[in-house]
Amino acid sequence: MIIANQQNINTKKHYSISNDISKISNIFNREINISIWKRNLNSNILHASEILLIKNSDLQFSELINKNFSIDFLIDKIGADEKLISFYEDIQYLTKLFCELFDIKDAWLRIDAIDKPMCPRFHADHLKCRLVTTYYGPGTQWLPNNLVNRNKLGHGNNGLADDISGLFSKKSDIENLDVGDIGLLKGEAWVNNEGLGLVHRSPHTDSNYKRLYVTIDFGDLYRRSIFNNNY
Numbered sequence: 422m423i424i425a426n427q428q429n430i431n432t433k434k435h436y437s438i439s440n441d442i443s444k445i446s447n448i449f450n451r452e453i454n455i456s457i458w459k460r461n462l463n464s465n466i467l468h469a470s471e472i473l474l475i476k477n478s479d480l481q482f483s484e485l486i487n488k489n490f491s492i493d494f495l496i497d498k499i500g501a502d503e504k505l506i507s508f509y510e511d512i513q514y515l516t517k518l519f520c521e522l523f524d525i526k527d528a529w530l531r532i533d534a535i536d537k538p539m540c541p542r543f544h545a546d547h548l549k550c551r552l553v554t555t556y557y558g559p560g561t562q563w564l565p566n567n568l569v570n571r572n573k574l575g576h577g578n579n580g581l582a583d584d585i586s587g588l589f590s591k592k593s594d595i596e597n598l599d600v601g602d603i604g605l606l607k608g609e610a611w612v613n614n615e616g617l618g619l620v621h622r623s624p625h626t627d628s629n630y631k632r633l634y635v636t637i638d639f640g641d642l643y644r645r646s647i648f649n650n651n652y
């Protein structure tokens with residue numbers, strides 16, 4: 422099933438996908454567990470992402486930041502190359518967008534570069550909501566809620582791989598975020614969303630890949646993570 426590039430909200434299928442940024446607030450609909458704003462990155466940001474991957478292929482940036490932070494902070498922490506400025510400005514924009522959407526003062530920003538594929542299992546996170554976006558490489562994979570057999574998550578897989586455990590019926594059930602897409606992934610800790618957190622995983626491919634991606638979380642998740650590594 423290919424549902425990318427549609428403009429829709431489908432409460433039965435629990436997802437919202439739109440080219441219209443205002444529709445990202447559909448995440449507040451009780452039935453929705455992923456809200457995607459589809460957007461195209463401009464060439465400056467794409468170029469900046471490539472430069473960053475070349476310069477720092479194992480970048481792992483993680484900071485609690487105020488919603489009005491200056492890009493000087495990123496310049497100081499990551500690098501002063503002027504070709505990176507458009508990337509920093511986009512991060513600044515997304516952080517503010519996330520904080521204003523949820524009316525919070527700070528957020529946990531992570532910027533990660535990897536130069537080898539990860540192969541995690543499908544899972545739902547115990548958090549309220551996470552913004553995920555990929556600047557380079559394959560994007561996050563997710564399963565529409567109506568196509569998931571949640572009994573097969575975690576120990577329910579009986580030691581079987583996700584593609585044969587019965588977690589989903591067929592490979593084409595798996596959806597992918599594209600480069601530039603802004604995904605709001607609702608988790609198990611969102612009020613009244615227990616048992617409905619978005620089921621997702623890092624990109625899973627047969628070949629090596631490089632990837633640059635960003636996640637933005639509620640600041641309280643960062644504060645809890647200092648004392649508890651279960652997130």
Ligand SMILES: [Fe+2]
Nearest residue numbers: 544545546621
């Ligand atoms: Fe996750």
